[in-house]
Amino acid sequence: xxxxxxxxxxxxxxxxxxxxxxxxxxxxxxxxxxxxxxxxxxxxxxxxxxxxxxxxxxxxxxxxxxxxxxxxxxxxxxxxxxxxxxxxxxxxxxxxxxxxxxxxxxxxxxxxxxxxxxxxxxxxxxxxxxxxxxxxxxxxxxxxxxxxxxxxxxxxxxxxxxxxxxxxxxxxxxxxxxxxxxxxxxxxxxxxxxxxxxxxxxxxxxxxxxxxxxxxxxxxxxxxxxxxxxxxxxxxxxxxxxxxxxxxxxxxxxxxxxxxxxxxxxxxxxxxx
Ligand SMILES: [Zn+2]
Numbered sequence: 001x002x003x004x005x006x007x008x009x010x011x012x013x014x015x016x017x018x019x020x021x022x023x024x025x026x027x028x029x030x031x032x033x034x035x036x037x038x039x040x041x042x043x044x045x046x047x048x049x050x051x052x053x054x055x056x057x058x059x060x061x062x063x064x065x066x067x068x069x070x071x072x073x074x075x076x077x078x079x080x081x082x083x084x085x086x087x088x089x090x091x092x093x094x095x096x097x098x099x100x101x102x103x104x105x106x107x108x109x110x111x112x113x114x115x116x117x118x119x120x121x122x123x124x125x126x127x128x129x130x131x132x133x134x135x136x137x138x139x140x141x142x143x144x145x146x147x148x149x150x151x152x153x154x155x156x157x158x159x160x161x162x163x164x165x166x167x168x169x170x171x172x173x174x175x176x177x178x179x180x181x182x183x184x185x186x187x188x189x190x191x192x193x194x195x196x197x198x199x200x201x202x203x204x205x206x207x208x209x210x211x212x213x214x215x216x217x218x219x220x221x222x223x224x225x226x227x228x229x230x231x232x233x234x235x236x237x238x239x240x241x242x243x244x245x246x247x248x249x250x251x252x253x254x255x256x257x258x259x260x261x262x263x264x265x266x267x268x269x270x271x272x273x
Contacts, residue, residue, distance in 0.1 A: 045242035050254040090135035113137040140212035143175035171210040175202035178214040223250035
């Protein structure tokens with residue numbers, strides 16, 4: 001009897017190791033749930049990341065050591081591997097569009113990977129790395145470069161973008177408005193007719209369902225023309241925040257990721273709310 005009483009008392013006042021473990025598991029679970037529910041993963045926002053060029057580590061060191069828009073292969077791979085390790089999915093622009101339209105819901109962890117300017121690297125360096133991780137991306141190409149033999153070494157050709165590989169999709173970065181004059185953006189100085197002509201010319205050779213503004217610089221006049229000509233979404237680099245479901249379709253913000261963007265900085269972007 002004493003033994004039983006003792007046992008009962010023992011259970012009541014001094015929990016066994018197993019009981020302590022169960023209590024700890026419950027506390028950790030509840031705490032985790034609390035953090036989780038207030039975390040960025042549950043918010044209805046998506047980080048759209050914008051990259052540029054990627055070259056081998058050797059070329060980076062020899063030719064582009066101080067060029068922030070040219071990332072090295074190892075640094076780029078580290079960023080993609082991090083997304084993969086953390087369980088992020090990479091959505092296509094069509095999926096982003098469907099989500100913005102309210103047709104699909106986003107998974108907890110999702111990003112959109114975009115690449116500006118149409119460097120050869122999109123096909124030779126970036127595409128194989130994305131493929132390795134089962135990711136998909138979109139490159140915004142400058143139409144006039146696609147058929148320019150002088151640019152053939154550094155930029156994609158028309159043939160390159162017509163190859164069928166669902167890993168990389170190609171959309172528009174304007175036909176020939178990717179320049180600045182007297183510190184002004186081309187899209188701000190050309191006429192409405194020129195903006196329109198540029199888009200029509202680009203539509204003949206590139207899928208213009210989605211457009212990235214040159215330098216991420218947005219203007220009202222161009223947005224209206226894009227809308228009028230059937231473009232579904234357009235991207236800038238303004239605001240340095242995630243895209244929201246109710247953002248203007250022609251003013252979707254992206255995070256700029258360059259050679260100086262550390263993993264910690266990228267992590268802060270991904271976890272921002
Ligand atoms: Zn650009």
